[in-house]
Amino acid sequence: MIKIIMHGCNGHMGQVISEIVKNDESSTIVAGIDLNTERKNDYPVFQSFSECDIDADVIIDFASAKATDSLLDFCLQKSIPVVLCTTGLSNQQIERIEKESKKVAILKSANMSLGINTLLKLLQDAAKVFVPAGYDVEIIEKHHNQKIDAPSGTALALADSINEVFDNEYVYKYDRTLEREKRDKKEIGMSVVRGGTIVGEHEVIFAGTDEVIEIKHTAYSKAVFGKGAVEAAKFLAGKAPGLYNMSDVIK
CATH class of the missing domain: 3.30.360.10 (Dihydrodipicolinate Reductase; domain 2)
Structure with missing residues (x-):
């Protein structure tokens, strides 16, 4: 069973993925990270990574580019791979992702379909x-x-x-x-x-x-991106450090 932390869990895509995983026998969401903690989920939700003390195999990120740096900090600290789905990243953030992928597995894709x-x-x-x-x-x-x-x-x-x-x-x-x-x-x-x-x-x-x-x-629906993100998470869990993309998942 793959244990997932959902970053941006109470956003639209976070909720789509939560429903997909709920019906997936090989994965489960053990925690969520979101500034909005009022929505009720089947898992605990924290406002920041600094509050999260739950172990996981992989993180799925569908949040904001503003939160990418704190996400990477957490991944490095805990040695947890991340499926990075957030778009609109700065050149500096992209450079950092390439650098940090030498220390932890990162799968980055502009489209998860x-x-x-x-x-x-x-x-x-x-x-x-x-x-x-x-x-x-x-x-x-x-x-x-x-x-x-x-x-x-x-x-x-x-x-x-x-x-x-x-x-x-x-x-x-x-x-x-x-x-x-x-x-x-x-x-x-x-x-x-x-x-x-x-x-x-x-x-x-x-x-x-x-x-x-x-x-x-x-x-026709954002579910196609959610399904791809879940498949990517299954692929990335346990992988050695490196920068991966969806073509690796398809292979």
Whole structure:
């Protein structure tokens, strides 16, 4: 039985994961960390890591970037691996994550969906065929009107996956209204939509002469991210220090 600490347990994703784990025979949440301790859970909830004295095999983090440093401090102190799902991290935080992963296992992913992470691999195969043949690459992402970062971490991950095939020689174009000029062949365009309660939609377009290939992923509920996070936690528990991602889970 994998023992989990849920960081951000009383947020929307924290509650989604709590319900998933409740019906999972191989894992259990033994404690939660959240500034809001009023919501009742099947496990004790602490306002900070400094108050938590419960042992666990792994931490799932769906909190705020503001709390990432204290999370890492706790993981290092207790030698507990962490599935890091929080987005919007600063460059300094990303550098620290890479540094601390040499001491404790950290799994970091911009998107926890098993579907999206399988798509990352499929896109590389597609890019090897279409890009050398002269096809342009465009990414359109859509999210709810409360999402702060744009483009999404997932959109950037999709672009990075394609760019990796070509030694990162492509540049990302976020706003073509700033430059009235012809499209450069060495660019990946990204368009952002924010509205309503769209959970998450990502579409990658390979546009060639007289032919367009569209590869699309749509999340209809945040449960897809929760399921992926739980699978990642099972994978990471007991792992040696290192920086992991969802591609390791899929393997």
